[in-house]
Amino acid sequence: MTRTDPTDVPRPDARLHFGVFFQGVNHWTIWSDPSSGSQIDPASFLRVARTAERGLFDAFFLGDGQRLRESEGGIHELDVAGRPDSITQLSALAAGTDRIGLVSTSNTTYNEPADLARRLSGLDLLSGGRAGWNMVTTHNAWTGENFRRGGFLDHADRYTRAEEFLSVARAVWNGWSEEAVAASADARSWSVPGAVGRVRSRGAHFDVDLAPTLPRSAQGHPVIFQAGDSGEGRDFGARNADVIFSAHGLDFDDALGFAEDLRRRLRAAGRPEGALRILPGTEIIIGATEKEAEEKARWVRLEQVTPAVALGIAGRLWNIDLSGRDADGPLPAEDPVIAEYTGKFGSSRFRDTLATVAEWRAKAEANGWSLREAVIELGPQRGHVGTPAGLAEKFARFVRYGAVDGFNVSPYLVPEGLDDIVDLLVPELQERGVYRTAYTGTTLREHLGLAPVE
């Protein structure tokens, strides 16, 4: 592999930003390995966050889900399940870390804006301006069964609610002027008269009236993260987000296409190009040689896609209960059952089922793959595999051509899955001038190189 000449690329000074996603609740997290730790013990979270901080990562992410997944008529048993409330967990991590951003995935469908804005603000203050909010929406009635409001919102409504939610949240965050608190105990009152504004908002989804209780943080207010691959989701992100958390980070052309599309939407929304960072999620598997990396990747895939997991994934594609079949045998002979999409699995990955099944059959036959091998080869692909130097070259190209601004790394092992990346890959990236060698700011907004909040 030849070294890219950094003067010959569109963004020669671009730096890669890394976030880490504390994994769980999916089959990508290997829990069966003896080195796999607890997914709920606070020590696991602290270990990953501190490793990421040692590796000068921008952010530590926690996911969200307000109901356990179900499969085959009961709670899904095969993957890691159960996780802490993200803002609570991150508030604890604020005390155990110094610089790394702390990003909570929090749902706008089953929260109320004044409450969630206040909780995020609290995290932002406790961490000295390191909070982020990954905004997500839910659209199934099934999750609603755990909440007072119940019911669900259709796809379009959940974004209008999210947008109105964010506008109330921003009003809450901007409610206090910079000098809202008295400088000394001799003042007439604790707050400077007139410096705390009232938030009154009445829209299609919210009717609120409150006095915000918190000042702005060192970074103004939490950084807004958003994922969402539909047209509406991308437009929402282009209008509102500081960072897009995408699924387009594996293939260079695909990543560049996504980035260019988003930048187009960003310009259409009247925002400057530098207003948005794109961080695709990815897994990174490292070996001392290419061969070693490939062997490790093979081991990782086999651990992730156990026979039961393979039958589950194929079962959802075919829409047939395949449990009890032989995963190491051929693909199911039956045709898939096409059913209405219920939203129950929270994924529309297998939208064009018939075409997908036909493709799987053809490729499995051509390559002599078993069902499990087909799932490994053709199921959703996860990440980058290579040597530290090879990966550093590849990532430098991705970021210097503007295909990504960085990656949100999902380690396949908790809590030690980040160690390789920090110890081996980060130095290679630093050597190529494509990764920071020290934190230069204290806030998440500064880490990401975003403009200060007005």
Add this chain to the structure above:
Amino acid sequence: MPRPALRLAVELDGDGAHPAAWRRAAHAPGELLSPRRLARTAAAAENAGFTLVTLDDSILPPASGAGPVGRIGAVERAAFVAASTSVVGVAPVVATTYAEPFHVSSQLSSLDHVSAGRAGWVVGAEEDPSAARAWGRPLVEGPEALAREARDGVRVVRDLWDSWEDNAVIRSVATSRYLDRERLHAVDFTGETYSVKGPSIVPRPPQGRPVVLARQGLVPAELTDVALVGGTTAKETGAAGDAAKAAGVPLAFAEIEVALDTPRDTARERIADLERYSPWEERPGRLRYTGSAEGLVVLLAELAASVDGVRLLPLVLDEDLSVLSRLVLPELFVRRLATRPLPGTTLRTSLGLPRPASRFATATTLVREETR
């Protein structure tokens, strides 16, 4: 047989119990909202030997008029305090008047995980109608409706804590099963105003159930671990403690506002100084003590006959916490009137409360109870 010694709790919200306490605080007004100050106050309480710190809360500003109008959410503060201490229990005030019980359950369960079993919950009620407008929810009005939302909220939250049996995570490599779905349970709660399906999204808390504290009478006795009681005199307070125990609450804590003599000023002088700005209104159901450290020890010794613990609400944290730490708690410990928590124990253990089994646990899955 002598009664077990008192357990000591202290309220750490704001700058103290007096609305003008911020004027005597040892820091600039804005510093009230800094993590540094929170960690320092919590460390002082832990080092002094308190078993529990409580943190008041509401979505509304903590004061009106001249007082502090800023406050970080109690759950967030509690998690931060839990991570910066190692022995003391931490109990935020959380009201279920408008909040989602499902979220409240997850938050408190997570607090128990991050604190390795030191979480408590002071059940609150949002009585001010402005809270409904801040939340954007229909108004819950009147003592009966407030009690209903508190009761239903506690019931749902406790059931959700129980919804994962202790050994639901099995990590069976042989069968590829991380969970045993038979050990997870829908709570299927249906109340007057909402229903909740469950199970929780958080594995069962280390204590099984974090310790539930509530003002006597707010939630039914069978849903409460510690009743917070009070009266205008020591005798009345003791009687309230006896009544709570008679109603079936395992423990009763007396709530006492305290203003102590400091080396520089007497308690009366300090109160008089703050009264220049705003009155310290009597709260019904809260005893108030003003005077010397020795006098407080005598009062607590008297109360020890009828309550299991006390929750102290200091006039000014930066002043009274120091006197409590130097003069009051050491004396209580020496005289064996109170105990301090042992490192490595859960809040339940510190309070002498058993670890409850999940109400869903079946005979075959019921394992030997352990405290971690």
